Structures are given as C-alpha cells and as structure tokens.
Amino acid sequence: MPNRNMVALRTIWIKECTRFLRIWIQTLVPPAITMSLYFVIFGNLIGSRIGQMGGFSYMEFIVPGLIMMSVITSSYANVSSSFFSAKFQNSIEELMVAPIPHWILILGYVGGGIARAVIIGIIVTVVSLFFVDIRIHNLAALFSILILTASLFSAGGLINAVYAKTFDDISIVPTFVLTPLTYLGGVFYSLTLLPEFWQWVSKVNPVVYMVNGFRYGFLGTSDVAFGTSLIVLVIFNIILFTIAYQLISRGIGTRS
Amino acid sequence: MKALDIQDLKKTYKGGTQALKGINLSVEEGDFFALLGPNGAGKSTTIGVISSLVNKTSGSVHVSGHCIDKELVEAKTCIGLVPQEFNFSQFETPFQIVVNQAGYYGVPRNIAKVRAEKYLSQLDLWDKRNSRARELSGGMKRRLMIARALMHEPKILILDEPTAGVDIEIRRSMWSFLTELNEQGITIILTTHYLEEAEMLCRNIAIIDKGTIVENTSMKNLISKLNVETFVLDIEPTTKSVTLEGFVSRQIDDHTIEIDLPKSSSLNNVFSQLSEQDIQVLSMRNKSNRLEELFVRLVEDGRNENKAEEVANA
Numbered sequence: 001m002p003n004r005n006m007v008a009l010r011t012i013w014i015k016e017c018t019r020f021l022r023i024w025i026q027t028l029v030p031p032a033i034t035m036s037l038y039f040v041i042f043g044n045l046i047g048s049r050i051g052q053m054g055g056f057s058y059m060e061f062i063v064p065g066l067i068m069m070s071v072i073t074s075s076y077a078n079v080s081s082s083f084f085s086a087k088f089q090n091s092i093e094e095l096m097v098a099p100i101p102h103w104i105l106i107l108g109y110v111g112g113g114i115a116r117a118v119i120i121g122i123i124v125t126v127v128s129l130f131f132v133d134i135r136i137h138n139l140a141a142l143f144s145i146l147i148l149t150a151s152l153f154s155a156g157g158l159i160n161a162v163y164a165k166t167f168d169d170i171s172i173v174p175t176f177v178l179t180p181l182t183y184l185g186g187v188f189y190s191l192t193l194l195p196e197f198w199q200w201v202s203k204v205n206p207v208v209y210m211v212n213g214f215r216y217g218f219l220g221t222s223d224v225a226f227g228t229s230l231i232v233l234v235i236f237n238i239i240l241f242t243i244a245y246q247l248i249s250r251g252i253g254t255r256s
Numbered sequence: 257m258k259a260l261d262i263q264d265l266k267k268t269y270k271g272g273t274q275a276l277k278g279i280n281l282s283v284e285e286g287d288f289f290a291l292l293g294p295n296g297a298g299k300s301t302t303i304g305v306i307s308s309l310v311n312k313t314s315g316s317v318h319v320s321g322h323c324i325d326k327e328l329v330e331a332k333t334c335i336g337l338v339p340q341e342f343n344f345s346q347f348e349t350p351f352q353i354v355v356n357q358a359g360y361y362g363v364p365r366n367i368a369k370v371r372a373e374k375y376l377s378q379l380d381l382w383d384k385r386n387s388r389a390r391e392l393s394g395g396m397k398r399r400l401m402i403a404r405a406l407m408h409e410p411k412i413l414i415l416d417e418p419t420a421g422v423d424i425e426i427r428r429s430m431w432s433f434l435t436e437l438n439e440q441g442i443t444i445i446l447t448t449h450y451l452e453e454a455e456m457l458c459r460n461i462a463i464i465d466k467g468t469i470v471e472n473t474s475m476k477n478l479i480s481k482l483n484v485e486t487f488v489l490d491i492e493p494t495t496k497s498v499t500l501e502g503f504v505s506r507q508i509d510d511h512t513i514e515i516d517l518p519k520s521s522s523l524n525n526v527f528s529q530l531s532e533q534d535i536q537v538l539s540m541r542n543k544s545n546r547l548e549e550l551f552v553r554l555v556e557d558g559r560n561e562n563k564a565e566e567v568a569n570a
C-alpha cells in the first residue's frame with residue numbers, strides 16, 4: 001500500500017478523534033452519567049432484590065451488557081453524526097476531491113467510531129468499579145468483541161448517514177432499531193429465563209451475540225458459545241462493510 | 257502538454273436538468289484561463305466534473321494527460337480546487353483545515369505544518385490560524401480555501417467564482433496573488449461572471465451559456481470581437497460590386513450588404529461612399545449578436561448581485 005494512503009487514513013482518524021474530543025461534554029460525559037444511573041437503580045436498588053442471575057450477582061451480570069450498550073450507541077452516533085455533518089457542511093468534498101481510496105475513507109471514519117467506543121468502554125468500566133468488583137476472565141475475548149462491535153455499529157452509522165437528508169434521519173435508527181435490539185439483547189436478563197420460543201427469536205438479534213460474547217470475556221460463562229459470537233460478529237461486519245463500500249464508491253448521497 | 261482537455265462532456269442531473277450539452281474545452285499548461293458565463297450556465301458543473309464532485313453523464317476529461325476515468329489518483333493530485341461555496345467544517349480552525357487537507361493528499365504532517373505557515377501567511381491568515389473557521393469574514397474564508405487548495409502544491413489551480421461577494425480591495429490583492437502564482441508556472445482556471453475580471457487576468461477565455469461553449473478564444477480576440485458592431489443594409493438590387501474604402505464589408509447577395517464597424521465610429525462615411533456609387537439604401541438594422549446578448553445578461557447578473565449585496569449590507 002502506498003504510504004500516501006496511510007497518511008490519509010491517519011489524517012481522517014486524527015480529525016475524527018479531534019472532533020469528539022473537542023465536544024467531549026456531548027460525546028463522553030452522557031454515557032458516564034446514564035450508566036451511573038443504571039448501576040445505581042438496576043444494580044444496587046433493584047438488583048439487590050433480584051438476587052442471582054446466571055450464577056452471579058445482578059450487578060456483575062449487567063455490567064458487561066451495559067458497557068456493550070454504551071459502546072453500541074456511541075460508535076453508531078459518532079460516525080452517523082460526523083459523516084452527516086460533513087455532508088451537511090459540504091466538508092465531505094474535502095475528502096472527495098482528494099486521491100483517497102473509498103476503503104480508506106471508510107476505515108478512517110470507522111476508526112474514529114472505534115476510538116470513541118473504546119474510550120467510552122473504559123469510562124463506563126471505571127464507573128462500574130464504584131459499584132462492583134470486576135473480574136476479567138479473558139482480556140483478548142473482551143477486546144475482540146469490543147472492537148468488532150464498535151466497528152460493526154460504526155459502519156452502520158456510516159450507512160445511515162449516507163442516506164440521511166436531515167438531522168432527524170440519523171436519530172430514527174437508534175430510537176426505533178438500536179434501542180429495542182439492545183434492550184431485548186440480553187443486557188438485563190439471561191436468555192434462559194425466556195420461554196423456548198422467545199429464546200429462539202432472540203437468537204436472530206445480533207446484539208445477543210455481542211452482549212454474551214462480552215459477558216464471556218468478563219465472567220467466563222454466557223448464554224451463547226463464544227466462538228458463535230465471534231463468527232456472527234465477523235459475518236455482520238463483512239455485510240455492513242460491503243454495503244458501506246458500495247454506497248461510498250457509487251457516491252450515493254455525496255456526488256450529484 | 258494540455259493542462260485540461262474536455263471532449264464532448266455532457267451532464268444531465270437527476271431532476272432532468274441538462275447542465276452541459278456536450279462541451280469541448282482545452283487549456284494549455286501554464287495558461288491563465290477564464291470560463292465566463294451567466295448564472296446557471298454550467299460553470300460549476302464543469303468544475304464539479306473535473307474535480308470528481310459531480311458524476312458526468314458522458315464525454316471525456318483529461319487532466320495533465322490523465323484520464324479521470326482511468327487515472328483518477330494522478331488526475332486528482334494535479335488539481336487544487338477552490339469551490340464556489342464554502343465547504344470546510346465551521347468548527348475547525350484554519351490551521352487544522354489546511355493541515356488535514358494536505359494529509360488527504362498524502363503530505364506527511366511535519367511537511368504539512370511547514371506549508372501551512374507558508375500559505376496561511378501568504379494569504380494573510382496566519383494570525384487567524386487558531387480561530388474557528390465560522391468566525392472568519394467572507395473574504396478570509398475564501399482565502400482560506402485558496403490556501404487549502406495549494407497545500408499539496410498542485411500544477412493546476414481551479415477557482416470557481418473566487419471573487420464573488422468579495423470587496424474590491426481584497427479582490428485586487430487576490431488578483432495579484434493569482435497572477436504571481438501563474439508566473440511561478442501554475443496553470444490557473446477560474447470561472448467568473450465579470451468580464452472585467454477575465455480581461456484583467458486571463459490570456460484565454462471560453463464563454464459558456466446554457467450548457468454550451470459559445471466562444472473559445474484568446475482574451476485579445478474576444479475584446480476586439482466585442483468592439484465590433486455588424487450592420488445589415490438592405491439596398492435596391494444592384495449588379496455592381498460594392499466596395500467600401502476603409503471598412504470590412506461583405507456583399508451577401510444583390511440586395512444585402514453587411515458592414516463590421518468598430519463601436520463609436522461614424523456611419524456617415526459609409527453612406528457617402530454608397531451614394532457616390534449610386535447605391536440606394538432602403539433600410540438598415542443591427543445584426544443580432546449572440547455574444548452581445550450574452551454580455552447584456554452578464555451585466556444584468558452582475559447588477560442584480562450588487563443590488564443583493566447592497567440589500568444584504570444595508
């Protein structure tokens with residue numbers, strides 16, 4: 001790969017990171033607050049009455065899911081709002097006139113989403129330390145699920161932004177698709193509590209694989225085999241990156 | 257070599273607007289070239305196709321010999337673009353904007369920072385390097401886009417109406433800056449709807465109207481063309497061949513003569529020569545001139561814009 005592409009990739013990535021760090025009050029603080037509330041209410045107040053879930057205290061059980069939830073939301077939001085506002089301000093033209101291959105552009109934006117998601121993941125983990133002693137079963141597993149999830153939803157946010165014509169268009173998917181999928185994705189309960197039919201239905205929800213894969217990384221057990229989680233995530237990544245590449249290379253939403 | 261070579265370029269937008277109806281255009285390396293035309297003529301569309309912001313419908317474009325369909329990377333690298341509308345992030349600083357742009361072209365960051373100082377200083381923006389872009393005045397924003405376009409040191413600088421809405425003082429300094437760049441060997445292509453601007457700066461010119469190139473010639477040639485008025489005289493049919501001393505004239509048929517007359521020169525002499533030859537003039541009219549009509553519209557565009565500015569400044 002020519003060095004030129006590496007310089008371009010690094011530049012886009014730095015620009016993306018600078019953007020969310022500049023507006024850190026909007027990008028980094030809210031998940032910390034929301035997650036603290038979840039920990040206090042679900043973990044401490046209600047959790048103490050729920051007792052054990054999947055063989056762990058309720059708090060221990062929900063921490064991985066809540067981290068995943070903020071990773072999903074922030075990676076999606078980062079790329080969708082950054083790419084959409086680049087379209088909105090026409091600054092996307094800066095990238096389009098330059099000799100940047102489409103896949104570099106995609107990697108740069110996705111890289112920005114991943115960076116924000118990792119920082120958020122660390123912040124939420126640190127917050128959770130105030131409420132529970134975290135054990136880590138397998139760090140490599142944790143990181144692979146974290147990165148694959150963040151890249152998946154970053155690519156999703158990019159696709160959303162390509163189609164978006166107004167700022168409203170980038171909040172529809174998070175509200176009507178991502179939130180339900182995450183809440184039904186086993187963040188707050190073990191799938192084994194569900195009737196068999198609903199367990200089966202849950203298996204088509206990709207978030208289930210992320211939450212459970214991540215939970216495996218922390219606790220060492222989960223409702224879904226870790227290998228299955230990895231494979232599902234890799235497949236979804238391939239699908240979304242292919243779609244994103246098609247859209248960007250055809251100039252959908254960017255070139256007239 | 258040609259800096260730009262466009263053959264039979266057509267563009268129809270999705271809504272069905274045919275913005276370019278098959279234009280041919282070529283610009284020599286080192287030229288200072290104007291693409292002149294009224295609003296909606298297709299100037300920005302042409303620039304958009306050259307710089308990959310607009311998909312062409314058909315035709316071919318070569319930039320410094322590189323076909324934009326086959327050697328897009330090479331073609332893009334040759335061009336620095338200053339678009340008509342501001343297209344940088346309002347929240348970034350001039351320094352970030354120009355350094356990032358260099359990065360997109362593969363210029364390493366340490367080199368980019370040195371160039372940023374060079375070009376921001378040249379365009380009088382160094383003091384403002386750390387302000388938010390949205391806090392800059394209109395003229396500064398436009399200069400920022402020029403600095404940004406130079407960061408990868410392109411061979412060709414393309415500017416789309418660079419002086420629209422810029423006050424006269426800044427316009428003058430922009431002109432001298434562009435002239436200097438051209439003297440250093442950079443090919444400059446600019447679009448404008450001010451004839452005086454093109455006249456002041458450019459060696460060659462193409463005039464575009466309604467998606468068609470009306471004229472493509474040297475600036476000198478155009479000016480002399482614009483200075484000539486053509487009259488059509490209807491005469492009593494004659495078998496004589498009419499000669500007019502000191503005038504360019506054509507005998508179209510036995511009852512029509514055309515005369516090209518420099519503006520503001522007298523017609524009396526024509527008539528006395530005709531009387532001497534015993535030719536009866538029945539009627540006379542101005543030959544309608546597309547170029548002339550076009551310029552009337554250009555001037556109107558300019559006036560409307562000035563009015564709009566006055567209203568905006570009031």
Ligand SMILES: Nc1ncnc2c1ncn2[C@@H]1O[C@H](COP(=O)(O)OP(=O)(O)O)[C@@H](O)[C@H]1O
Nearest residue numbers: 256269271273275294295296297298299300301
């Ligand atoms: N993105 C677009 N979609 C549809 N029509 C467009 C678009 N951009 C320009 N046009 C139309 O194409 C024609 C040429 O426009 P343009 O190239 O911007 O002219 P100029 O720059 O000479 O003023 C106009 O009729 C304009 O309305």
Ligand SMILES: [Mg+2]
Nearest residue numbers: 299300301340
């Ligand atoms: Mg225009």
